[in-house]
Amino acid sequence: MTTVGILGGGQLARMLALSGAPLGLRFLVMDNVADACAGQFAPMVVGDYRDEAALAEFASRVDVATFDFENVPAESAQWLAERVPVFPNPRALATAQDRLAEKTLFRELGIPVPPFAAVETREELAAALAAIGAPCILKTRRLGYDGKGQFRIRTPADADAAWEALGAQAATVGLILEGFVAFERELSVVAARGRDGEFRPWPLTENWHVDGVLSVSLAPARADAALVERAYAHARRLAEALDYVGVFALELFCRDGELLANELAPRVHNSGHWTIEGSETSQFQNHLRAVLGLPLGDTRMLGRACMLNWIGAMPDAAPVLAEPGGHWHDYGKPPRAGRKVGHATLRADSAGALAAALERVGRALGREAQVAPAVSRLRE
Numbered sequence: 001m002t003t004v005g006i007l008g009g010g011q012l013a014r015m016l017a018l019s020g021a022p023l024g025l026r027f028l029v030m031d032n033v034a035d036a037c038a039g040q041f042a043p044m045v046v047g048d049y050r051d052e053a054a055l056a057e058f059a060s061r062v063d064v065a066t067f068d069f070e071n072v073p074a075e076s077a078q079w080l081a082e083r084v085p086v087f088p089n090p091r092a093l094a095t096a097q098d099r100l101a102e103k104t105l106f107r108e109l110g111i112p113v114p115p116f117a118a119v120e121t122r123e124e125l126a127a128a129l130a131a132i133g134a135p136c137i138l139k140t141r142r143l144g145y146d147g148k149g150q151f152r153i154r155t156p157a158d159a160d161a162a163w164e165a166l167g168a169q170a171a172t173v174g175l176i177l178e179g180f181v182a183f184e185r186e187l188s189v190v191a192a193r194g195r196d197g198e199f200r201p202w203p204l205t206e207n208w209h210v211d212g213v214l215s216v217s218l219a220p221a222r223a224d225a226a227l228v229e230r231a232y233a234h235a236r237r238l239a240e241a242l243d244y245v246g247v248f249a250l251e252l253f254c255r256d257g258e259l260l261a262n263e264l265a266p267r268v269h270n271s272g273h274w275t276i277e278g279s280e281t282s283q284f285q286n287h288l289r290a291v292l293g294l295p296l297g298d299t300r301m302l303g304r305a306c307m308l309n310w311i312g313a314m315p316d317a318a319p320v321l322a323e324p325g326g327h328w329h330d331y332g333k334p335p336r337a338g339r340k341v342g343h344a345t346l347r348a349d350s351a352g353a354l355a356a357a358l359e360r361v362g363r364a365l366g367r368e369a370q371v372a373p374a375v376s377r378l379r380e
């Protein structure tokens with residue numbers, strides 16, 4: 001019996017555990033809070049990721065370890081990797097958890113990125129702003145997620161407010177200034193890479209964010225074959241450079257047919273949740289297969305799929321469940337403003353049928369605005 005250890009016990013760990021059950025796997029989750037939602041399906045070690053005793057207990061009970069959370073301290077991941085196999089490797093994790101290291105690597109690999117500069121002081125912010133120009137975004141280098149730790153600078157006059165908001169973090173997690181990309185669309189490549197180097201991307205996904213948080217994902221994204229190949233090539237080059245094993249997502253901005261890389265998520269990703277019902281093999285299943293050195297499953301789509309995120313509180317399930325291609329995921333988390341508490345996936349064989357299903361669900365739940373961009377894309 002193989003036990004997979006997962007650092008981080010949120011909904012990603014929960015969906016990994018659910019997906020691994022048919023493979024006969026056992027799971028052990030480590031999280032710093034006792035009520036982490038993956039704990040409803042897997043035993044847990046509760047402890048700080050920097051606590052050596054807790055990490056040692058975790059290491060002694062697992063055969064292989066992975067992450068549901070990229071902000072596990074890189075030193076903890078390294079400590080663990082000296083005791084059990086850890087995938088993805090700690091270097092890949094460390095690169096992805098620092099926006100400066102990540103963007104520097106993208107650029108080295110020839111993957112286009114928005115202009116960026118490291119910022120350590122108020123003077124460096126002024127210099128970076130002069131070089132990059134407004135609009136731009138000041139972000140923390142580390143520990144940001146769901147758009148947290150970001151300040152949008154619309155005109156140079158916003159620089160003081162940006163420094164007021166984030167300057168104190170320059171010395172702890174570091175800051176980076178990035179040019180604002182007036183993108184037409186946001187896309188992501190979710191892909192799996194096996195221990196043997198096999199690379200399998202899912203169809204390209206289009207994503208819509210609200211206030212920096214993912215709201216809707218639609219697959220396949222409407223894109224010509226050349227754009228898809230370019231996106232896959234970027235993802236593959238990155239995975240090979242990092243000797244990455246497991247599933248990851250590369251977030252991309254699309255502007256005038258050009259792809260600019262935003263960030264690398266070194267784990268299964270919210271924009272890949274549709275793969276549970278919309279693909280022959282889900283991202284969760286393929287992540288486990290990759291980590292265990294098993295053959296990867298086919299990543300082809302079954303029709304078209306659209307995922308709707310539920311933020312803050314769960315809506316009524318009935319309108320989604322009433323759809324022939326409707327699937328419901330409740331993460332079992334207490335409601336809280338801004339928190340991802342669940343999602344729904346709608347699947348259909350044609351763009352027209354998927355648009356109609358989205359409209360019915362949007363109307364029934366009073367979420368017309370949430371589904372509207374995906375409906376219009378499907379009707380283009």
Ligand code: ATP
Nearest residue numbers: 114137144145146147148178179180181209212263
């Ligand atoms: P995630 O939850 O995806 O990890 P995050 O906190 O790491 O989010 P980003 O992905 O950097 O944050 O930004 C969140 C969203 O904010 C992006 O998906 C995009 O919509 C917008 N955004 C971020 N950076 C830029 C940029 N340079 N130009 C335009 N929009 C941006």
Ligand code: MG
Nearest residue numbers: 144145146263
């Ligand atoms: Mg991120």
Ligand code: MG
Nearest residue numbers: 146251262263
């Ligand atoms: Mg992001």
